[in-house]
Amino acid sequence: MAHTHRTSIRFRLNDQTVELAGFAPDLTLLDWLRLDRRLTGTKEGCAEGDCGACTVLVGRIDNGLLSYETVNACIRLVGSLDATHVVTVEHLNRPDGGLSAVQQAMVDNHGSQCGFCTPGIVASLHALWLAEPNPSEADIERQLQGNLCRCTGYEPIVKAAIAAAATIPDADNDRLVAAYDATTEALTEMADGARVTIEHERGTTFVPGDLDDLAALCEAHPKATIVAGSTDVGLWVTKHMRDIAPVIHIGHLEELKQISIDDAGITLGAGVSYTSARGALVAVFPQMAELWDRIGGEQVRNMGTVGGNIANGSPIGDTPPPLIALGASVTLRKGGSHRTLPLADFFIEYGKQDRQPGEFVESIFVPALAEDAFFAVYKISKRRDEDISALCGAFHVITDAEGMVTSARIAFGGMAGTPKRAASAEAALTGQPWSWDTIQAARLALADDYQPLSDWRASAQYRMLTAQNLMIRFFLETCGAPVRIERHPALAEA
């Protein structure tokens, strides 16, 4: 179809409408807020999406409904903001100017000391307050995974989150609720399906109008950086000062945000965020719940996508090991043509994936588990939450009525230059009885599959030993023995 064109993006910032043109392709939301708009309540703590001092809310219409999510402004690119509502701490107080329920609870519970992380924490807790009327400690901790505080030890902040929940958000006490209908209308009007092209001396930003337009842009600009959540690309900008132009934003494309489930499995559009994927994915694979809640922090899960995690091909990405173990496939598109290949084959070697110039990841299909299958995924990291895996192992074993292993798929991240299957260990299991002795043989076989490296996350020795021990954990779990430490055991079932 023919597209209308624009040369500026339009969005809401707090209570104003903003139209921006001619900005750099690598302009971050944080720099724009602080340097251009002088909204200095939002802080820079790390400029890599880990500390959360820059947390702001971004509202967007999703399936007709306006909802707000926390994001890291430091790694969010301004070009991705078309038809959104950006809300900073300056706009989180009550419509009458008083402190919001969250802000008041933070004051009453002594939730700030140095105060530098506080605006980001207030933003994160505000999003939770809007979304969850009765948050559990687990909910609060999950919401705060992406917010570092070095002063308080978090205890008063968690208490503040609980205390704030006693107040129900309404139009009198919250500006976002008060303006909900008006904002919905404004954003709906802004999302006109036009292609936006922003020219700047450092390069061009494209915001495609729809999926076909994306395909056309990718073909026309095969070297473009495709940006979904910018949780990786943001760091290329802030840490490496890499030239990323031209940039094509895809985070807004409805067609890439589709999730479909049938008996065969689940299909995730490449633009589905971790947060959006969680419900459907965990419904099909409850074993993924823990891993999913340990990917990045809440802000990163709101921004980042499974498609991006795959397309960037990191050897320590959290999603490829379980997806490979489950036999997932990836569908790529170039222009009007598609091809589908096993995910395991997509990763060629470190830093190299089977993606042609002009091609982009469109969707991922994950086949459902057979009824008698055992499946588990384990992430090992120095810190439990918001850390990058030292290693991540996924195990998928099917046994027959006699207890013989008919199929074994094991994949690890962090053990090689790419997420990789454990061919020797799989061979040691297949055709053998599902028993302690078989597991011991498979453990030893892992040493043939991987030669891990030593780095700051773990030594080679620890990686190998733990990978082998995870085989034991998996076996014990299939026997029904509880062998994991769970911080909130009652909730793990939910």
Next chain:
Amino acid sequence: MDTSTPRSRTEISGGAHVSRKHDSAHKHVTGSADYIDDMPEPAGTLHGYLGLTDRAHARITALDLDAVRACEGVVAVLTGADVPGSNDISPSGRNDEPVLATGKVLFHGQPVFAVIAETRELARRAAKRAVITYEDLPHVTDVRAAMDANYPLVTDPLKLERGDIEAGLAAAPLRLKGEMRIGGQDHFYLEGHIAFAIPGEDDEVTVWSSTQHPSEVQHMVAHALGTVSNAVTVQVRRMGGGFGGKETQSNQFAAIAAIAAKKLNRPVKIRPDRDDDMIITGKRHDFVVDYDVGYDESGVIHAVDASFAARCGFSSDLSGPVTDRALFHADNCYFYQDVRLVSKPMMTNTVSNTAFRGFGGPQGMLGGERMIEEVAYALGRDPLEIRKANFYGGETRNMTPYHQTVEDNIIGRIVEELETSSDYQARRAEIIDFNENSPVIRRGIALTPVKFGISFTATWYNQAGALVHVYQDGSIHLNHGGTEMGQGLNTKVAQVLAEEFQVDLDTIRITATTTGKVPNTSATAASSGTDLNGMAAANAAQQIKTRLVAFASEKFSVPAEQVEFIPNHVRIGNELMAFGDFIKLAYQARIQLSAAGFYKTPDIHWDRASGKGRPFYYFAYGAAVSEVSVDTLTGEYQVDRVDVLHDTGRSLNPALDIGQIEGAFVQGMGWLTTEELWWDDKGRLRTHAPSTYKIPLASDRPKIFNVKLADWAENREPTIRRSKAVGEPPFMLPISVLEALGMAVASIADYQVSPRLDAPATPERVLMAVERLKALVADAEMSGEDGADA
């Protein structure tokens, strides 16, 4: 002040000993508290960025900065040669720390030049364009390797000695030796370093600096500019965290910003990226402790011979007093009959390590607690029993290794109360039972005490000033030499002042710390902020009150003792007057309503050469019980429950004190668990951002966290309203976490072998400790021996 509110005559709002919110809490939560990077920039402001070396140790053979100068927006490029005064910011006076390195670089990441450009981004991009040629030299990053390579010491070592160590060790019935490795720690203040210099007339310059030590920044800036201190004004309203990381480390940024501002006659701001901040600035010292302990079958320690070697980095900075303080705390709460403690402040090709909450004390104390743990496991006893058997107490067991008598000991009562309130004994028994029947998950529990010495060991630092103005309308302006970094110092000092004048807290306005108002201040460090500045503010108030009493007495012809400051009012004989009205009268009578207060800590002295004295005015005490679970397949763990009982004397503000304790606990727990500094073979620090350096999250805090103040405690010394310092002492409470992890590991060998879990106890270190014990058990079974043997 808001005079429309009726003021109480019976009680002031916000006096001493009550919980009050942080004075900036409202601004924190609304984003309206300004940090230096939030201040409006004057027209013409330039931005600096530092160029860092990528060598750990090398001679610079050529420094080509032409490409940097040619970059868009670049206004100037500075090197060490552009420093108009002295190219030195060493706080130790040893002249070993350049503003910008010249000739040689001594650690990977040392700043070599500074780019000044129209924007920060342009400066940062330009800084990448330098071409520096080097002749590499051998480098050493590890403490043990530095000792093996006979690397020099960065400063004079200290020896503390009492009794006859050789005889004591020889006579002890039992003896053990070992080594403990203790990792360092990055401060990870959320607000990174920043300095903003605004040039003035002549040689004057004003520097806004995120610093705990404005007077030293003032001195260093003057030194680097080649001028005198009265030309330099340093200001700080608040920091986004400090923790010791902004005691001396602000000097470099402030000096470069000031040099550039004076050279270019334009305002200059410097703010490094987080990664650069972590690479450029010093951290907590890593230590290797070698110990030799003589003890007996009852667990009483007879003799301790220990050395504390520290990774000091390329220069001395504060490494002398830091390693001294490690020795001062190696005894913790325990009496050693014969003792010799020596420090080894090793030079290494790493960033120069610096102050960090506890200032070496935590590492010293951890070494001491390791020795207790070793004795306990060697005897097959609960470490708590060994602790109690060695506590200071009684006439003959009260002398520290530095010959100060422990006079205010309350650790016995604290531990006893905590042991009961936490149900320690029953829980320990239950855990031992649990472990017997749990093949993979093991649990541990530990109770550890803290005794921490309060005062700067540099005795002259124990002084402070304050400046108090009472204006005609009765509103009060408070300024003091301390700096606010989140600890609530300003709130506490304002409470002290409110109590003195008997006015509501909101009568008092707290103002930015500036060297122009209170001179020659000490760093806000060593937990001393409230002790020193609170006393100085009280002194200022007392001076003004003395004048006011004399005035009232004369004017109303009443005896001085009939003039009384009561809540928000003054009683003069039978007359009652609102405070503001009274002040107006005093003003009209030309009474001076302003005073500079001063305080110096009495009764302390320290002779470093002989290792004897009374370096500490008093001790702060506390104890914690921690319980953990450990996965013996992966080394993963969690902290299930923590109970703390801590002594803050008569707390000035219980809510703020509990906040300090909780925050210190979690920060200390991070130091001992997930926070790991990792250098590669090129001498590069690879954990230099939150993506790679992992401080605790909300989901790492103890799942159950009970923190109580010892509300019966009172400082026996006449400190400010009998309170005690609180910033650092609770940082050492989480030694109980490390030891609880150790107990879970030790369960593998039935608690008969010391787990020797080094810090930080990452999941990897925990698993490797498990593996060591498993191997010992397997060996013992193979050889048919009964039990394992270390």
